Amino acid sequence: MSQAIETARTYLKPHKKLPTVWCGGCGLGVIMSSLLRVISKMEIPKNDIATVSGIGCTGRMPTYVDSNTLHTTHGRALAFATGVKLANPKLTVITAMGDGDALAIGGNHFIHACRRNIDITAIVANNCIYGMTGGQYSPTTPHGKRGTTAPYGNVEHEFDASALAAGAGASFVARTSVYHVRELDKMLEQAIRHRGFSVVEVMSNCYTSYGRLNKYKSPVDMFRWMKESSVTLREAERMSPEELEGKFTRGVFVENYMPEFIEVYDNLAERLTSDSTTVATQLRETVERYERLGDRLKAVG
Amino acid sequence: MSAKRNKDIKVLQGNEACAIGAVAAGVNFFAGYPITPSSEVAEFMARHLPLIGGRFIQMEDEIASIAAIIGASIAGSRSMTATSGPGFSLMQENLGLACLAEIPCVVVNVMRAGPSTGLPTQPAQADVMQTRWGTHGDHAIIALAPSTVLECIELTVCCVSLAEKYRTPTVLLLDEVIGHMRESVTLPPPGSYHCESRGTPGADLDDYCPAACEGDTVAPLGHFGGPHRFHVTGLTHDKHGFPTMVPDEVDQKIHWIVDKIESRADELAMNDEFMTDDCDVLLFAYGSTARVAKASVRQLREQGIKAGLLRVKTIWPFSGKRLHELAPQLRGIVVPEMNMGQLVLEVERTIGGGVPVRRLGRVDGRLFTPDQITDFVTEELSA
């Protein structure tokens, strides 16, 4: 316990912003504690981390984490994070997004971030609902389940966020839940260590907005649901599609070693700047002349 | 003419010149999405940035492009994107975040005829008001409009410099004609362009206020990965950058982001005048329209009408200073614009009925001709 307090002291902002905005029993606190434990264990200096989010309950996470933090517009966390990482590749860049944020309004950024393989870790807290706005159905609300905008049950079918990430080319994809905390710690660490774009989908519980509408008795009842309706990858392999109906699989689905975007880009730049052909040399001379038009660069060069 | 000098004379396109200005101003990050008629800016940056230690990325849309340049700026880069009307519309929400969070960045908008997809390859000046008011909520913006290819270089440097100095997004408003026009340009000598920078936060790591909004000076901006850790948010925030709903703090913040720019309107005003000394008819114009208006001034003078031209390079914040000064000698002002009347509203507001102000709009995707402006002036103001 003292270890936990120590971690919280070190990695939560020493600021008036506590308690969090989150409801009692919400899974988001579990995800944040796991993240704090992992960065503490990995001993990443706080100044070398950038935590980026969009809008929604999950979007508030950076307000508390004591790193460089950027709370952006709805759905755009990954696009901002891409700029942050490209400008300063030394940073460990972590985005925290909810299901609506990452997969509806931010869906386009999500798939392209998967495809590009920039070294960013994307945490998708999937509670199957828009919590902050009061329980409207999201792209991961299961078919038939209720939201305030699906009062008779969801007509649409849900995304499998991990399958989407894998399909879009993410080089690391894993899923677990806020009930499986040790597994969550392990996966987050693996994801942050992974060189390339990593996605960790965390099934979470929003009792306030999803649970009550869908006849769960309490937040605890929802943790029970996560325990009972999840199966490991190995278990899933032995199960028929019928048996898997209504369940979600946990595990590391993808772990590929692919060239990382910035590495490839910088190698290319390196080749270009050492290219001694006449064409390349002339191109460099021209652009350097343009650079020197400004006094800032003249002063240093 | 020596061989060395010859190398400095170039035939450049407006869009290319913008990119050169960006390089001169130390822009080292560019994110963009292809769109006519601005794509040449992105193409230039893609070709040249890796040669000078910068990075280029083509994002999945314009929303992502502006998000990426804001993110890069927060992490210490000088950053820029380029687009046209439809893409500029998509950028509005994040432009507002940059205004509120006071993040320096530059958006080049090569204006084409709209609304909607409109006429992708034809010029317009239809985004003047969108530039000022496009994002929701009270805010202010700096926007500059060049009329020549050389000015594309100069004003891009200004955009970067002002963005850094005032910690604000700035917009370079080109129109399709200026963006695609080619002119011969003599590059000025090295070190000609001065570019401000966003400053460095003080040594006190615990009490850094990235969002301080008091007094006259804009707070220096640290960068992610630097000695200061800080929070950036699109929520209305206090001086530490954390969300606040305290009415006084909110009020102070909104006044701050507006006043730091609007109160400097006269200081930021850049104008160019032609035959205004004795004029009694003033043409007020910007961008490619100002080039045509200049020819009209000559035509009108030949007809014995004492015309002059006030060409504004600073569109926003709008300064009425020069108009006020000239007003007593004027019997009329004509404002030709490739839209149905946008910046003319500011002219009318400034003049307040003292001198007749006539709008001449053109929205058919064509440039004005000197005759068109000349004829309009003679018809409207023949007294």
Ligand code: SF4
């Ligand atoms: S509304 Fe739902 S997701 Fe949001 S804090 Fe409450 S329980 Fe958590």
